[in-house]
Structures are given as C-alpha cells and as structure tokens.
Amino acid sequence: MSAPGAGRCDVAIVGGGMVGASLALALAGTRLKVTLIEAVVAGSDLQPSFDDRSTALGNGARQILQTLGVWDEIAPAAAPIREIHVSDAGHFGFARLNAAEHELAAFGYVVSNRHLGAVLWRALGRSPQIELRSPARVAAVRIAPEWAQLSVQAEHGDDGPLLARLVVAADGAHSLVKQAAGIESSSSDYRQVALVANVRTDHSARGVAFERFTATGPLALLPLADGAYTVVWTLAPDAAQALRDCDAGEFCRALQRSFGWRAGRMLQVGRRASYPLSLVRAQGVTGERVALIGNAAQALHPVAAQGFNLGLRDAAMLAELIATAADPGAQAVLAQFARQRDADRGGMIMFTDQLVKLFNTRRGAAIAARNLGLLLFDLSQPAKRALSRLSWGFGDSLPRLSRGLPLLR
Numbered sequence: 001m002s003a004p005g006a007g008r009c010d011v012a013i014v015g016g017g018m019v020g021a022s023l024a025l026a027l028a029g030t031r032l033k034v035t036l037i038e039a040v041v042a043g044s045d046l047q048p049s050f051d052d053r054s055t056a057l058g059n060g061a062r063q064i065l066q067t068l069g070v071w072d073e074i075a076p077a078a079a080p081i082r083e084i085h086v087s088d089a090g091h092f093g094f095a096r097l098n099a100a101e102h103e104l105a106a107f108g109y110v111v112s113n114r115h116l117g118a119v120l121w122r123a124l125g126r127s128p129q130i131e132l133r134s135p136a137r138v139a140a141v142r143i144a145p146e147w148a149q150l151s152v153q154a155e156h157g158d159d160g161p162l163l164a165r166l167v168v169a170a171d172g173a174h175s176l177v178k179q180a181a182g183i184e185s186s187s188s189d190y191r192q193v194a195l196v197a198n199v200r201t202d203h204s205a206r207g208v209a210f211e212r213f214t215a216t217g218p219l220a221l222l223p224l225a226d227g228a229y230t231v232v233w234t235l236a237p238d239a240a241q242a243l244r245d246c247d248a249g250e251f252c253r254a255l256q257r258s259f260g261w262r263a264g265r266m267l268q269v270g271r272r273a274s275y276p277l278s279l280v281r282a283q284g285v286t287g288e289r290v291a292l293i294g295n296a297a298q299a300l301h302p303v304a305a306q307g308f309n310l311g312l313r314d315a316a317m318l319a320e321l322i323a324t325a326a327d328p329g330a331q332a333v334l335a336q337f338a339r340q341r342d343a344d345r346g347g348m349i350m351f352t353d354q355l356v357k358l359f360n361t362r363r364g365a366a367i368a369a370r371n372l373g374l375l376l377f378d379l380s381q382p383a384k385r386a387l388s389r390l391s392w393g394f395g396d397s398l399p400r401l402s403r404g405l406p407l408l409r
Contacts, residue, residue, distance in 0.1 A: 007035075007162055007163070008033075008147075008162070008163045008164070009033045009034060009035040009131065009162065009163070009164050009165075010032040010033045010034065010164070010165050010166065010328055011027065011032055011033070011034045011035070011164060011165070011166045011167075011168060011322065011328055012034075012035045012037065012148070012150055012162060012164035012166070012167050012168070013034065013035070013036045013037065013168045013170055014037050014138050014150070014167060014168065014169055014170060014171045014175075014176070014177050015037075015038065015169070015170035015171035015172065015175075015294075015296070016036050016037070016038025016042070016121070016132075016134060016170075017038075017117070017170065017172075017294070018055070018113065018116055018117060018120065018294075018308060018311075018312075019170050019293055019294030019295070019308065019311040019312060019314065019315050020036065020038070020168070020170030020171075020293070020294070020315075021036070021117070021120040021121060021124060022064070022065075022068070022120060022312055022315045022316075023168060023170065023293060023315035023318065023319055024036045024124055024127075024130050025068050025070070025120060025123050025124055025127065025130075026068060026315060026316060026319035026401065026407060027130075027319055027322075027323065027407075028123075028124070028127040028129055028130055029129075029406075029407065029408065030319075030323045030324075030407065030408065032322065032323070032328060033129070033131070034129065034130050034131065035130075035131040035133060035162060035164070036124065036130055036131070036132050036133065036134075037133045037134070037136050037137070037138055037150075037152060037162075038132075038133070038134040038135070038136070039134070039135055039136065039137040040134070040135060041134055041135050042117065042118070042121035042134065052112070052113070052114065052196075052198070052270070052271055052273065053112075053113050053196050053230070053273070054110050054111060054112050054113065054198075054222060054224065054230040055110070055111055055112075055113055055116060055305075055308045056081065056108050056109070056110050056209075056222055056305035056309075057078070057108055057109045057110075057111060057308070057309065057391075058107070058108045058306075058309045058390065058391015058392070059104070059106075059107070059108060059391050059392070060309060060313065060391040060392040060393060060398075060402045061108075061308065061309045061312050061313075061391060061402075062108070062109060063401070063402050063403070063404055064312055064313075064316050064399070064401045064402050065312075066404070067401045067402075067404055067405070067406065068123075068401065069123070070119050070120065070123050073119045073122075073123075074111055074115070074116060074119050075109075076225075077111060077112065077115045077225050078109035078110065078111045078225060079109060079110045079111075079205065079207065079222075079223045079224050079225040080099075080105065080106035080108075080109055080207050080223075081099070081106050081107045081108045081109065081110065081207060081208075081209045081222070081223065082098070082099045082100070082105075082106050082107070082206075082207035082208070083096065083097065083098050083099065083207060083208045083209070084096070084097040084107060084208075084209045084210075084211065085208065085209070085210050085211070085262065086210075086211045086212075086213075087210075087211075087212050087213070088212075088213045106207070107209075107391075108305075108391060110209075110222045110223055110224060110225075110230065112224075133152060133154070135154070135155045136152050136153060136154045136155065137152070137153055138150050138151065138152055138153075138171075138176060138177070139151045139152070139153050140180070141167065141176065141177055141180035141181075142180075143167075143180065143181060143287070143288050143289050143290065144289075145288070145289075146165075147163045147164065147165060147289070148163070148164050148165075148166075148167045148289040148290065148329070149161050149162070149163055150162045150163075150164065150167065164289075164329075165289065165327055165328055165329040166289060166290075166291065166322065166328040166329035167181075167289060167290050167291075167329075168290075168291050168292075168293060168318065169181075169290060169291070169292045169293070169296040169297075170293050170294050170296060170315075171296060172294075172295045172296060172299075173185075173280040173295045173296065173299040175292065175296040177290060177292075177296070178282060178290075178292055178296050180290075181287030181288065181289075181290040182287060183282050183283060183284055183287050183290070183292065184282070184283045185280055185281060185282045185283065186280070186281050186283065187278055187279070187280045187281075188278060188279040188353075189276075189277075189278045190277045190278055190279070190301060190356060191236070191237070192216075192217050192234050192235065192236065192237075192276075192277045193234070193235055193236070193237045193240035193241075193274045193275065193276055193277060194232055194233070194234055194240075194274065194275045194276075194277055194302055195231070195232075195233040195234075195235055195240045195243055195244055195272060195273075195274045196230070196231065196232055196233075196272070196273050196274070196275065197230070197231050197233075197251075197269050197270055197271065197272040197273070198224065198228055198229065198230050198231070198269070198270040198271075199221075199228060199229050199230075199231050199252070199255065199266055199267075199268065199269045199270070200227075200228040200229075200267050200268040200269075201228075201229065201263050201264035201265055201266055201267055202264045202265045202267055203263060203264030204227035205221075205223030205224060205227050205228065205229050205263070206223065206227070207223050208223060208263075209221065209222050209223060210259070210262060210263060211303075212258075212259055212260070214234075214258055214259075216234060216235045216236060216239065216258075217234025217235065217356075218232075218234045218302075218303045218356075219231070219232075219233050219234065219258060219259055220232040220233075220302075220303075220305070221259065221263055222305075229263060231255065232302055233255070233258075234277065234302075234303075237276070240274045241274070243272070244272045244273070244274050248268065248269050251269050251272070252266035252267065252268070252269055253266075255269075277301055277302070278299070279298075279299065279300065279301060279349070279352075279353055280295070280298065280299040281297075281298050281299075281349060282296065282297050282298065284338065285297045285314075285337065285338050285341060285345070286334040286335070286337060286338050288331075289329040290329075290334075291318055291334055291337060292314075293311055293314035293315050293318060294308075294311030294314060294315070295307070295311065297311070297314060297341075297345065298310065298345060298348075298349055300348070300349065300352045301352050301353070301355075301356045303352060303355050303356050304348075304351065304352050304355060304390070306348055306351075306352060306390070306391070309391050309393075310344070310345065310348050310393070313341075313344060313393050313399060313402065314341060314345075316399035316400075316401040316402055317337060317340050317341055317397070317399045318337055319399075319401070319407055320399050320400050320401070320407055321333055321336055321337050321340070323407050323408060324408065340397045341397075342395075343394050343395025343396070343397065344393040344394045344395045344397070346394070347393075347394025347395065348393065348394060351390075351394075
C-alpha cells in the first residue's frame with residue numbers, strides 16, 4: 001500500500017504501530033488530509049509493534065477503541081482481567097483486587113499486539129481519506145515555519161518530498177522526527193530486560209492477573225483469551241538471555257521456582273523474546289510543526305502495563321485538538337496539546353518509575369514498609385478504587401474519545 005509521487009497533506013503520521021494507527025483512525029472522519037507512513041507492511045512478522053507480545057488495555061483505552069468503532073472486532077480475542085493478585089516474593093505483603101467489588105466488568109483486557117494491529121490496519125484500509133504509505137520510510141525531515149518537508153523512500157524507489165502542516169512522531173523512543181525537531185530526551189537505564197513469553201499451566205487463567213515482585217524485578221502473568229498466560233519477567237540481562245535460550249522444560253521449572261504455584265503447574269512455553277528496559281522521556285512533546293505521541297514522547301517500564309494506554313490518550317487528545325483547527329500545526333494548537341497532556345504524562349511517568357524503584361530495593365526497612373503498605377492497601381477500598389481508575393490517567397483533562405464522545409461535536 002503505497003501512494004505515488006510528492007504531495008501535500010495536513011497531517012503526516014510517521015510510524016504506523018498501535019498508537020500511530022489509532023491516531024490516523026481517529027482522524028478518519030475529519031476534514032483533514034492524513035498520510036500515514038510505516039516502514040513495515042502490516043501483518044508482517046517483522047513489524048515490531050505487532051509482534052507476539054500482548055498489551056493490557058485499561059477501561060479508558062477500551063472506551064477509546066470502542067468510540068473509534070473497532071472494539072467489537074477486538075473483543076473476541078480479548079481476555080478480561082477480573083481479578084488482580086499482587087505479592088512480594090519471600091515476604092508477607094500481598095493485595096487482591098476484584099473488579100466486581102468496584103462494579104466493573106473487568107479492570108482491563110489483554111489483547112495480542114498482532115491481533116490489535118491487524119484490526120486497526122483493516123479499519124484504516126476501509127478509510128479512503130487516509131493515505132497509507134507502506135512499506136515506506138522517512139529518510140529526512142526539514143522543518144520550516146509554514147510546512148515540514150519529509151523525504152519519503154518507498155521500498156522500490158523514492159516517493160519524493162511530502163509537505164505537511166503537522167508531522168506527528170509515532171516512530172518510537174529513538175524517533176527520527178524527534179531528532180529532526182531538536183527535541184532532547186533523557187534516558188534512565190533500569191539495567192533490566194523484559195523476557196516475554198506465553199505459557200500454559202494446568203489451571204485455566206480465568207481472568208486472573210498476577211503481579212509478583214521478585215528479587216530480580218517484577219514478574220507478571222496476564223490472562224489470555226484461550227486460558228493461557230502471557231509472562232512479562234523482569235531480569236538482569238545475562239539471566240534473561242540464559243532463560244530465553246534454554247530448553248522449554250528448564251524455562252518452565254525456573255518460572256515455577258520464581259513465581260510459585262498460584263497459577264498452577266507450568267506445562268508449556270511458546271516463543272520467547274527479550275527487550276531492554278529504560279525510561280526514555282522527551283523534554284517536551286512539541287516542536288515547530290511537530291507533535292510527539294506514544295513511545296516517541298515517553299517509553300515506560302512495563303511494571304504497570306500503562307505504556308500503550310498513555311500513548312493512546314496522547315493520540316486521542318491530539319486528534320481532538322487538531323480535528324477542527326484551521327492549521328493543525330499552529331504553535332497555539334501544539335501549546336494547548338502540551339498543556340493538556342502534562343499532568344497525565346508526568347503523573348504516569350513518576351508513578352511507574354517510583355513503583356520500579358520501590359520494589360527493586362533490597363533494604364530491610366524498605367521491604368518491611370512496602371509489605372505493610374501492600375497489606376494496608378488490601379484493606380483499603382478507597383485505595384483500590386483509586387488504582388482501578390488508573391487507566392483513565394492522571395489529571396482532569398480526559399479526551400472526548402475516552403468519554404465515549406465523538407471527536408467532532
């Protein structure tokens with residue numbers, strides 16, 4: 001799916017992963033001419049955003065996708081999280097959350113990235129207003145006061161320059177667009193690796209998610225629609241490599257030792273992959289004619305499973321602000337976007353980072369304090385209600401899409 005020749009558009013979205021594709025879909029019903037540029041063909045095994053990992057969608061994200069008209073297609077392959085069990089390995093602290101106690105059908109839903117990506121791209125294919133350039137990549141970006149010029153290279157030649165009034169960076173933590181706009185990023189290496197795999201036990205998952213804090217870092221088991229679990233295991237790099245490369249039986253035994261028996265006996269493991277973990281935070285989310293969303297703006301530790309949820313709110317708010325703007329790349333519009341996203345973005349970054357640091361410390365006093373905190377949390381209904389609302393974000397500025405309202409009034 002590639003578009004011929006040079007041209008002009010109102011909005012060029014660089015990166016067609018889950019966040020970039022969601023933004024394009026949100027803009028499909030507006031008057032804006034949108035071009036989405038993605039280097040890898042949708043459905044390809046090489047597409048890193050649509051790999052074998054799974055994403056936990058909070059209720060806020062589910063509402064956005066429902067308002068965009070794609071949730072009914074996503075839902076059959078989505079596993080509801082009806083219970084969450086949090087524990088500190090080797091210590092007394094634990095907490096349990098039950099969605100029904102908060103009058104919720106579920107705290108969220110676990111969906112494979114591959115399925116979610118396929119649904120989004122099928123929807124984009126039904127939207128003639130969205131120009132899809134894929135496979136194509138942006139080789140260079142030149143920014144001027146009135147337009148940004150992108151040099152776009154298709155798989156079999158040069159697509160030529162594309163002029164856009166707004167360029168949206170949805171191309172990841174090491175975004176080319178972010179660099180071209182001169183937006184600096186800070187990076188904190190957690191010196192950890194996330195080892196990800198799907199496992200099957202002798203007990204069906206049945207909507208229960210586990211978060212266990214171990215000596216190496218958080219270990220999460222999230223339910224899948226077929227009754228299996230997806231595992232996100234935080235480890236030191238050497239340990240992650242050894243467990244990624246060992247045979248299946250050895251992996252299952254190691255996981256059993258680290259996690260315990262709450263999910264049953266570990267029987268099978270699928271393909272394993274590992275990803276280095278760091279906090280990457282752009283110093284700002286806008287530049288001249290440029291806006292950053294998703295991992296281009298902030299790449300989070302997966303401990304709270306909030307990265308995509310936060311990025312989707314980025315996309316929803318940006319879509320809302322530019323949908324009716326005379327000039328979607330105007331400085332005033334971008335300044336409003338930055339203000340609207342500041343509290344949510346800052347709050348979620350701080351929450352995630354502090355959670356990682358709290359449970360990574362091995363000091364005795366800190367361990368005792370956090371375990372007491374878990375026990376008190378388990379007894380506190382107000383605290384549980386606050387956590388159940390996490391997927392709606394921090395701050396008071398909720399996008400229209402996450403409130404079930406159409407983008408255009």
